[in-house]
Amino acid sequence: FEFNITNTKKRVSYHRNNDTMNYHYGPFHPMKPFRLRLTDHLVTGYGLHNIMDLYEVDLSTNQNINILENKILKFHSIEYVNFLKNINENSDQENKKYLIKNDIDDNDCPIFHGLYKYCLNYTSTTLSAVSAIEQKKSDIAINWSGGLHHAKKFKPSGFCYLNDIVIGILDLLKTHARVLYIDIDIHHGDAVQEAFYMTDRVFTISFHKFGGYFFPMTGALEETGVSKGKNYALNVPLMDGIKDFEYTQLFKSIIGPLVESFNPECIVMQCGTDSLGYDRLGTFNLTVKGHGECVKFVRSLGVPLILVGGGGYTPINVSRAWCYETGIANDVILKENLPNNLPFKKYFAPDYSLYPNLGDSILNDLNTKNFLNDTRIRILENIRTLQG
Ligand code: V1P
Ligand code: CA
Ligand code: ZN
Numbered sequence: 478f479e480f481n482i483t484n485t486k487k488r489v490s491y492h493r494n495n496d497t498m499n500y501h502y503g504p505f506h507p508m509k510p511f512r513l514r515l516t517d518h519l520v521t522g523y524g525l526h527n528i529m530d531l532y533e534v535d536l537s538t539n540q541n542i543n544i545l546e547n548k549i550l551k552f553h554s555i556e557y558v559n560f561l562k563n564i565n566e567n568s569d570q571e572n573k574k575y576l577i578k579n580d581i582d583d584n585d586c587p588i589f590h591g592l593y594k595y596c597l598n599y600t601s602t603t604l605s606a607v608s609a610i611e612q613k614k615s616d617i618a619i620n621w622s623g624g625l626h627h628a629k630k631f632k633p634s635g636f637c638y639l640n641d642i643v644i645g646i647l648d649l650l651k652t653h654a655r656v657l658y659i660d661i662d663i664h665h666g667d668a669v670q671e672a673f674y675m676t677d678r679v680f681t682i683s684f685h686k687f688g689g690y691f692f693p694m695t696g697a698l699e700e701t702g703v704s705k706g707k708n709y710a711l712n713v714p715l716m717d718g719i720k721d722f723e724y725t726q727l728f729k730s731i732i733g734p735l736v737e738s739f740n741p742e743c744i745v746m747q748c749g750t751d752s753l754g755y756d757r758l759g760t761f762n763l764t765v766k767g768h769g770e771c772v773k774f775v776r777s778l779g780v781p782l783i784l785v786g787g788g789g790y791t792p793i794n795v796s797r798a799w800c801y802e803t804g805i806a807n808d809v810i811l812k813e814n815l816p817n818n819l820p821f822k823k824y825f826a827p828d829y830s831l832y833p834n835l836g837d838s839i840l841n842d843l844n845t846k847n848f849l850n851d852t853r854i855r856i857l858e859n860i861r862t863l864q865g
Contacts, residue, residue, distance in 0.1 A: 624787030662749020665696030687714030721767025749787030754835030
């Protein structure tokens with residue numbers, strides 16, 4: 478293959494909302510918006526904010542709340558958006574009927590204080606990144622608070638309420654003929670796949686753990702799209718314990734030819750960090766560098782790129798990876814020792830390193846060479862049918 482490897486400086490924008498980081502799903506819930514605060518402290522501690530365009534997204538100074546809600550309604554149903562808008566942690570049974578009627582798992586998706594504002598925050602921050610790309614102000618636009626890939630048209634799922642990714646891609650389709658969506662969260666990007674399952678304008682690919690009742694239990698290799706979208710969805714099901722070398726080899730050997738044949742005008746990459754070793758929910762053994770190598774490779778393809786967050790349940794490692802990847806976007810290598818005067822620095826004890834050993838957990842790598850080889854061959858066959 479001939480990859481379009483470029484190595485030029487790129488205009489990078491960092492989109493953040495100071496309010497998003499303050500929300501709480503509840504004391505026992507693994508999703509902790511505080512991890513965004515840790516990430517931001519690392520990013521600024523390393524001085525990366527000085528070399529990017531900063532966009533402070535703030536709903537209270539945004540007069541265009543109607544425009545935002547119209548974009549949300551391009552994907553979500555009005556009944557669902559009204560439900561999110563009107564529900565609160567003290568709502569009575571009447572309001573909660575929607576939960577029951579739609580079989581909503583409120584352990585995964587609790588109704589917490591300020592929920593709708595939280596949803597508008599992370600969604601508008603992704604849309605801010607989208608518009609920096611649409612207006613060609615950035616080559617790479619980052620929103621670590623986005624990437625909530627399970628939210629459905631009618632209901633929340635898997636810690637996700639509004640699907641900022643689908644909403645963002647729908648907006649991108651106004652200016653871009655073809656969008657590629659890449660998902661390296663350990664969970665299947667089910668709702669993004671589903672939203673674009675019938676179209677050849679959005680190619681979705683997810684790498685994830687599959688099998689053994691692992692959430693959301695979809696994402697088999699056989700799911701490849703329908704009608705016009707046939708062969709425009711791909712799934713890379715993996716088993717516990719995969720490590721950097723095998724994962725990055727597989728990733729590059731698939732994404733390289735895929736970009737070559739699909740020729741996207743924009744790439745949206747969901748960088749969920751629950752695929753790192755020692756994640757509270759995840760079962761892979763990736764390190765910060767391995768995870769980041771996937772981002773580095775996608776950057777090298779020279780296509781406008783939007784980076785969003787996603788899962789990640791060991792906050793110190795989530796923040797390490799997203800800070801490292803912010804560095805990669807800017808083509809700088811961050812020194813291993815965490816900066817001085819870093820708020821919450823004690824959380825990073827005992828190593829105080831950006832690159833801790835996450836590849837050596839007790840989870841054995843169950844992905845045999847044969848299994849990975851077979852998977853790769855079958856996926857590459859699918860990509861070949863694309864060229865038709
Ligand atoms: O497994 C399930 C539910 C239980 N039902 C029978 C299905 N839920 C998972 C949800 C994982 C969501 C991942 C989101 C993302 O892809 C994107 C942000 O990372 C789940 C798990 C688990 N171990 O899979 N929920 C919880 N754990 C949970 C634990 C404590 C409190 C609340 C939820
Ligand atoms: Ca995934
Ligand atoms: Zn996940």
